[in-house]
Amino acid sequence: xxxxxxxxxxxxxxxxxxxxxxxxxxxxxxxxxxxxxxxxxxxxxxxxxxxxxxxxxxxxxxxxxxxxxxxxxxxxxxxxxxxxxxxxxxxxxxxxxxxxxxxxxxxxxxxxxxxxxxxxxxxxxxxxxxxxxxxxxxxxxxxxxxxxxxxxxxxxxxxxxxxxxxxxxxxxxxxxxxxxxxxxxxxxxxxxxxxxxxxxxxxxxxxxxxxxxxxxxxxxxxxxxxxxxxxxxxxxxxxxxxxxxxxxxxxxxxxxxxxxxxxxxxxxxxxxxxxxxxxxxxxxxxxxxxxxxxxxxxxxxxxxxxxxxxxxxxxxxxxxxxxxxxxxx
Numbered sequence: 001x002x003x004x005x006x007x008x009x010x011x012x013x014x015x016x017x018x019x020x021x022x023x024x025x026x027x028x029x030x031x032x033x034x035x036x037x038x039x040x041x042x043x044x045x046x047x048x049x050x051x052x053x054x055x056x057x058x059x060x061x062x063x064x065x066x067x068x069x070x071x072x073x074x075x076x077x078x079x080x081x082x083x084x085x086x087x088x089x090x091x092x093x094x095x096x097x098x099x100x101x102x103x104x105x106x107x108x109x110x111x112x113x114x115x116x117x118x119x120x121x122x123x124x125x126x127x128x129x130x131x132x133x134x135x136x137x138x139x140x141x142x143x144x145x146x147x148x149x150x151x152x153x154x155x156x157x158x159x160x161x162x163x164x165x166x167x168x169x170x171x172x173x174x175x176x177x178x179x180x181x182x183x184x185x186x187x188x189x190x191x192x193x194x195x196x197x198x199x200x201x202x203x204x205x206x207x208x209x210x211x212x213x214x215x216x217x218x219x220x221x222x223x224x225x226x227x228x229x230x231x232x233x234x235x236x237x238x239x240x241x242x243x244x245x246x247x248x249x250x251x252x253x254x255x256x257x258x259x260x261x262x263x264x265x266x267x268x269x270x271x272x273x274x275x276x277x278x279x280x281x282x283x284x285x286x287x288x289x290x291x292x293x294x295x296x297x298x299x300x301x302x303x304x305x306x307x308x309x310x311x312x313x314x315x316x317x318x319x320x321x322x323x324x325x326x327x328x329x
């Protein structure tokens with residue numbers, strides 16, 4: 001079957017209304033003129049950093065690092081006070097952030113951009129970019145300081161074996177129809193397992209840290225946007241229209257789990273007590289205390305479209321395109 005272009009871009013579609021306009025409605029109230037010495041290639045400065053439009057967030061040791069539009073990188077060492085990174089040499093939309101440890105991390109985004117930091121997110125450098133090509137990377141992951149991958153729309157995959165000094169493009173599989181699916185989120189398991197959440201209910205599976213892949217097709221007709229390997233061994237994948245799928249055999253087979261919501265789901269974490277929380281559109285928050293076998297769901301009163309959740313003392317921190325939302329508990 002010949003491959004045809006698609007307009008549905010999963011998480012890209014989710015944020016299209018805001019990103020197409022550069023999140024102008026949000027940023028107009030918070031972005032300030034560039035700081036002295038900054039250039040148009042540097043991230044925009046926000047007078048109220050906590051309102052920086054956030055698309056993804058993670059932990060770098062004890063620090064919280066969130067990324068979003070205008071090259072924005074948001075940092076917090078206590079989960080309460082937030083500030084922008086000192087130096088980010090891009091204004092492109094950043095869609096993903098990953099840290100190998102408390103110091104070494106990477107971010108990816110539009111225009112094929114991959115950034116790297118060696119100081120916990122304070123300063124960043126460009127490893128690759130393709131200005132004007134409008135090719136979006138949606139997720140980045142590194143096995144170690146040398147080997148990493150970033151994936152995105154229409155099966156775009158870039159890989160490095162030398163810490164980002166050079167990159168080569170590839171597809172996860174040779175089959176064109178499978179290999180050109182939008183790839184929305186990378187998540188790793190133990191012993192070399194790596195997964196790519198994809199459109200059309202696909203989960204790409206690797207057993208060798210991403211060097212070779214096979215497509216596992218689930219019964220989900222929509223896109224997966226994110227996934228997580230739980231400490232106890234189960235795997236979860238979440239996405240459009242509230243779909244949650246679970247695997248207990250290292251991703252070889254997946255079963256749908258009742259989520260209790262039809263809101264699209266954007267991010268997932270496991271907390272220190274072993275419970276699992278998922279967030280999504282219209283303030284959707286799902287919680288499981290049995291390793292993802294069952295979930296309870298509710299909608300926050302603010303109905304905020306949630307984009308990211310990060311474990312933190314005092315309860316997980318929530319983020320949206322309006323910035324930091326607060327804690328869930």
